[in-house]
Amino acid sequence: MHRRTFLTSVAGLAVTSVVGALVAIDKSSKSASAMDMGDMNMGGMDMGGMDMGGMDMGGVSNPRAEGMPVLPEGQPLRELPRLANQSGEVGLFRANLAAEPAIVRFAEGLDTRVLLYNGGNPVIEAREGDRIEIDFRNGIPDQPTTVHWHGMPVPADQDGNPTVPVAAGASQRYVFDLPQGSAAPYWFHPHPHGHTAEQVYRGLAGIFLVKPEKDPIPAEYGDTILMFTDLRLAADGSIPENGMMDRMNGRVGDHVLVNGEKNPVLAVAKGEKRRLRLFNATNARFLRLNFENASMVLIGTDGGLLEAPVALDELLLAPAERAELVVAFDQPGPAKLTTLDYERGWMGPGKPEEAGMTLLTANISDSPAPAMPALPAKLREIAPLPAPVKSRRFVLSESMSGMSMAFQINGASFDMNRIDEVMKRGDVELWEIVNKADMDHPFHVHGTQFQIVEYEKDGKVTKAPYRSWKDTVNVVSGQTVRFLIRQDMPGQRMYHCHILEHEDLGMMGLLDVQA
Numbered sequence: 001m002h003r004r005t006f007l008t009s010v011a012g013l014a015v016t017s018v019v020g021a022l023v024a025i026d027k028s029s030k031s032a033s034a035m036d037m038g039d040m041n042m043g044g045m046d047m048g049g050m051d052m053g054g055m056d057m058g059g060v061s062n063p064r065a066e067g068m069p070v071l072p073e074g075q076p077l078r079e080l081p082r083l084a085n086q087s088g089e090v091g092l093f094r095a096n097l098a099a100e101p102a103i104v105r106f107a108e109g110l111d112t113r114v115l116l117y118n119g120g121n122p123v124i125e126a127r128e129g130d131r132i133e134i135d136f137r138n139g140i141p142d143q144p145t146t147v148h149w150h151g152m153p154v155p156a157d158q159d160g161n162p163t164v165p166v167a168a169g170a171s172q173r174y175v176f177d178l179p180q181g182s183a184a185p186y187w188f189h190p191h192p193h194g195h196t197a198e199q200v201y202r203g204l205a206g207i208f209l210v211k212p213e214k215d216p217i218p219a220e221y222g223d224t225i226l227m228f229t230d231l232r233l234a235a236d237g238s239i240p241e242n243g244m245m246d247r248m249n250g251r252v253g254d255h256v257l258v259n260g261e262k263n264p265v266l267a268v269a270k271g272e273k274r275r276l277r278l279f280n281a282t283n284a285r286f287l288r289l290n291f292e293n294a295s296m297v298l299i300g301t302d303g304g305l306l307e308a309p310v311a312l313d314e315l316l317l318a319p320a321e322r323a324e325l326v327v328a329f330d331q332p333g334p335a336k337l338t339t340l341d342y343e344r345g346w347m348g349p350g351k352p353e354e355a356g357m358t359l360l361t362a363n364i365s366d367s368p369a370p371a372m373p374a375l376p377a378k379l380r381e382i383a384p385l386p387a388p389v390k391s392r393r394f395v396l397s398e399s400m401s402g403m404s405m406a407f408q409i410n411g412a413s414f415d416m417n418r419i420d421e422v423m424k425r426g427d428v429e430l431w432e433i434v435n436k437a438d439m440d441h442p443f444h445v446h447g448t449q450f451q452i453v454e455y456e457k458d459g460k461v462t463k464a465p466y467r468s469w470k471d472t473v474n475v476v477s478g479q480t481v482r483f484l485i486r487q488d489m490p491g492q493r494m495y496h497c498h499i500l501e502h503e504d505l506g507m508m509g510l511l512d513v514q515a
Contacts, residue, residue: 069107069233071255077264077360080207080225083122092133093126097147099190099204100139106255110237114203115140121227121260123207128183134174138166145199147174148191149208150320151302151449151471153182156491156513159446162193163416163492163510183212184304184449184469185277185322187227193416193508197283197500201251202239205229205281216380217299218373221275221326224266226360228317230282231255242501245350248405249439250284250319250499252352256339258360266362268329269369274362275299276325280317284499286440286474288342288354290314291327294335294362297375300324303449303469305379310466314340318442318474320498326375327362335362345439345477382467385451385484388430392421395434396441396475396497396507406506407437407497413506414496420509428486435475441502443481444472446493447513450485472498487513 087094102116126132138145144165149158154176157164166172186208190199207225232253234240242251255262268274277300280287290296290313298310302322315323329335341355399406406413412420423429430453433443449469455462457479475481487493496508 068235068254069110069237071107071231071262073263074361075261075264077224077266078259078261080123080227080259081118081120083118083124083206087133091129092131093124094133094135095124096135096137097122098137098139099145099147099199101141102203104203104260105237106231106233107237110233112233112237112239114239115199116203117206121203121206121229123209123225124188125209125211126178127211128178128180128213130178132174132176132178135171136166136174137171138168140168140199142168143195143199144168144192145190145195145204146192147172147188148446149174149176149186149188150444151184151186151322152176152208152210153179153448153488155489156447156493159491159493160188160191161446161492161494162191162196165192178210182304183210183215184302185209185279185300185324187279187281187320187322189281191494193414194504197242197251197504200281200500201230201232201242201253201283203229207279209277216305216376216378217275217326218273218375220370220372221273224274224276225279226258226276227279227281228285228287228359229257229260230285231257245348247501247505248347250501252285253282256282256285256287256357256359263358263361266360267365268335268362269365269367270330270332271372272329272364272369273372273375274327274329276327278315278317278323278325280319280321282319284319284501286319286342286344286354287317287359288314288340289317289359290338290340292336292338293329293331293333293364295328295330297326297328298323299326299375299379301468302471306466306468307380307382308378308466309375316342316474318440318472318498319500320442320444320472321474329362329364332364332366335364336360337362345437347438382451382469384467385428385486388428388484390427391430391432393432393434394443394495394509395436396443397436398438407502409495409507409509412509414503414508414510416510418510419492419512421511423487423511423513425487425490425513425515428484431483431485433473433475433481433483435477435479438477440474440476441507442472442474442498443495444498445485445495445511447489447491448485448487448493450483453482453484456480456482487511489513490515 146160148160230253296312337360339357452464
């Protein structure tokens with residue numbers, strides 16, 4: 001449904017329904033598959049001439065407003081904690097993982113209740129060919145959860161999808177093997193239907209690095225993880241629940257953090273090159289990035305290295321996407337990783353200011369770095385997927401029925417008990433993702449990686465600029481994206497929008513991969 005139609009429909013609601021939302025909105029179910037517009041507080045929206053500007057729709061607050069917490073900046077970039085391998089056996093990674101409440105201090109004098117894995121956002125590092133055994137415990141009171149190994153080629157029953165929840169207080173052992181050719185920057189996060197968005201914005205996320213047997217990127221470049229998360233704090237240090245605008249647009253916080261810090265600093269020498277792995281672990285924030293006073297080269301995406309490096313002036317990371325860069329710091333002085341404006345579509349008031357944030361500052365010294373080896377011109381081979389045996393079409397849309405709004409795929413909201421698509425294991429298919437909604441939607445498929453073929457908008461077709469493996473692709477409003485995909489393991493897999501509020505509100509489907 002187009003935004004203009006949506007706003008016109010909402011404008012017809014009675015004033016009493018709007019005012020009643022001031023009480024009802026905070027009591028609405030976080031696990032519903034549709035938003036009740038009768039409970040909607042329409043602050044700041046033009047309601048057919050009525051000025052509703054004084055009402056709060058749970059939108060983005062201003063962190064510099066009086067009384068709002070101010071986060072410290074300029075601390076050294078912290079390394080995320082590593083999950084220790086408890087196995088002494090070569091080729092086996094075994095560890096314990098728990099999702100639990102914790103208290104952290106983002107702002108001075110304020111305690112914030114969060115959810116963390118083993119007290120933090122850990123990094124699991126393993127190698128192609130390794131066997132993984134993770135004993136997971138759900139320590140979240142009164143909520144189910146899962147651990148979804150985002151983008152990883154794992155068996156369907158080990159994928160942590162919402163059909164196999166782990167109850168509060170219960171445990172689950174995840175066991176899978178990492179096949180050859182699977183080296184890539186993955187991540188993991190919860191995926192319980194109706195609770196995913198909340199558990200992620202409260203802090204649950206971790207990194208899973210699968211390393212190759214032989215890495216073509218020079219070791220002298222290092223291997224630096226930058227995990228972007230999105231934080232909203234109330235004046236008392238608490239994390240507010242989602243409001244109506246969050247459910248409509250996806251939650252965008254007041255602070256973008258890097259490894260849990262605001263604008264940390266990285267010390268580098270003149271002429272130094274760094275390998276940076278970027279992870280967008282936010283619920284809904286699109287990050288259009290550039291590096292002032294430094295040059296960027298893209299070397300990898302969600303599914304690992306490209307065939308050859310690609311020079312960049314800027315990079316767009318949609319929610320859940322990853323990218324690997326080599327950044328050259330050739331001029332002394334500060335080099336800032338900053339955000340540019342990005343129009344991803346916004347419904348209603350409270351559109352956040354996306355441009356002008358400094359996420360990371362690299363301080364480049366006058367002292368020259370030791371001579372660094374050149375980046376290889378060839379990184380690896382990516383075999384093209386063969387011609388598809390079948391095509392499928394998925395239409396992303398918003399829908400209103402009476403006073404309820406839902407986010408849908410092919411006209412339907414997610415139903416745990418309904419199989420939406422059936423696919424044969426090993427078959428290559430062409431999937432066509434059509435975005436008829438008013439905002440961008442990052443589309444994610446579980447259990448495999450795909451190869452983008454082309455983009456189409458307003459009748460203009462653009463081929464993919466390079467071959468790569470992806471598990472998440474941003475589909476711009478009004479755009480169609482076509483990609484080739486193959487599932488190599490049987491079982492039930494999810495496909496969905498990775499704006500997590502939209503996923504919880506129904507923009508998800510269930511694929512049955514048959515042997």
